[in-house]
Amino acid sequence: xxxxxxxxxxxxxxxxxxxxxxxxxxxxxxxxxxxxxxxxxxxxxxxxxxxxxxxxxxxxxxxxxxxxxxxxxxxxxxxxxxxxxxxxxxxxxxxxxxxxxxxxxxxxxxxxxxxxxxxxxxxxxxxxxxxxxxxxxxxxxxxxxxxxxxxxxxxxxxxxxxxxxxxxxxxxxxxxxxxxxxxxxxxxxxxxxxxxxxxxxxxxxxxxxxxxxxxxxxxxxxxxxxxxxxxxxxxxxxxxxxxxxxxxxxxxxxxxxxxxxxxxxxxxxxxxxxxxxxxxxxxxxxxxxxxxxxxxxxxxxxxxxxxxxxxxxxxxxxxxxx
Numbered sequence: 001x002x003x004x005x006x007x008x009x010x011x012x013x014x015x016x017x018x019x020x021x022x023x024x025x026x027x028x029x030x031x032x033x034x035x036x037x038x039x040x041x042x043x044x045x046x047x048x049x050x051x052x053x054x055x056x057x058x059x060x061x062x063x064x065x066x067x068x069x070x071x072x073x074x075x076x077x078x079x080x081x082x083x084x085x086x087x088x089x090x091x092x093x094x095x096x097x098x099x100x101x102x103x104x105x106x107x108x109x110x111x112x113x114x115x116x117x118x119x120x121x122x123x124x125x126x127x128x129x130x131x132x133x134x135x136x137x138x139x140x141x142x143x144x145x146x147x148x149x150x151x152x153x154x155x156x157x158x159x160x161x162x163x164x165x166x167x168x169x170x171x172x173x174x175x176x177x178x179x180x181x182x183x184x185x186x187x188x189x190x191x192x193x194x195x196x197x198x199x200x201x202x203x204x205x206x207x208x209x210x211x212x213x214x215x216x217x218x219x220x221x222x223x224x225x226x227x228x229x230x231x232x233x234x235x236x237x238x239x240x241x242x243x244x245x246x247x248x249x250x251x252x253x254x255x256x257x258x259x260x261x262x263x264x265x266x267x268x269x270x271x272x273x274x275x276x277x278x279x280x281x282x283x284x285x286x287x288x289x290x291x292x293x294x295x296x297x298x299x300x301x302x303x304x305x306x307x308x309x310x311x312x313x314x315x316x317x318x319x320x321x322x
Contacts, residue, residue: 030311146275150254165207172223187222193230231256
């Protein structure tokens with residue numbers, strides 16, 4: 001039974017999220033996905049994992065120091081008696097063991113607990129024992145912005161600092177795939193820069209144009225791309241019309257592609273902290289989705305991130321759910 005969104009602990013979150021509520025409802029017919037929760041040794045990470053379990057999203061496998069996990073559960077008043085615990089001496093070993101569970105076919109997703117991002121991602125991207133695929137990994141924020149009529153995906157704001165053209169193509173493809181998993185048949189992708197015209201002194205405008213041509217030639221598939229677009233005419237039809245931009249994407253994007261990590265991170269966090277957006281997100285491009293939540297994220301963010309992972313896993317398995 002899905003816990004209504006307004007009954008989930010929404011630390012650092014605004015009021016009930018309509019888009020997130022729909023995402024949770026979409027998961028109701030789906031089986032939980034086996035998820036290795038890496039080093040869940042504090043209240044926040046353990047509560048998020050257990051809330052995701054109680055909402056039928058994941059079957060958690062808790063990987064970390066058993067004594068610390070039990071102590072955190074006791075302090076938070078959480079019942080973890082039904083959860084498998086794989087003992088690990090420390091966070092580095094927990095990350096390594098969690099990745100090995102994927103290779104063994106025992107885990108369909110990873111969830112970050114109380115450890116640094118570079119610890120878990122270091123194992124995920126490891127050249128020999130990691131979870132690499134032919135596609136570059138990237139992070140996708142999924143935001144429910146009160147002033148925007150649908151979920152807004154923003155990438156990449158957490159993994160690729162200064163992505164080159166080929167990396168941006170993978171970033172876009174990863175985001176499009178998540179859009180498909182959320183039930184959007186042809187996601188509209190706005191490739192952002194400071195201006196909406198090609199200006200060689202701003203390399204991101206040239207790359208945006210190249211990415212659109214790549215989509216025309218079938219090198220990026222499944223989405224409708226336009227760019228370069230400045231943020232205002234990307235999200236506002238009025239701004240686009242004022243500037244004479246004729247575009248099916250401008251004013252109605254499902255996905256915003258930032259020119260670099262700094263820009264993407266600032267856009268996402270400004271929407272969260274100034275516009276009251278609720279957030280969730282995944283790392284994609286690995287063999288399995290990775291729920292890479294921040295220590296500042298509340299339970300709502302962790303639960304919806306688990307829902308995204310569940311939808312993505314079932315989408316890849318070809319199951320219909322929307």
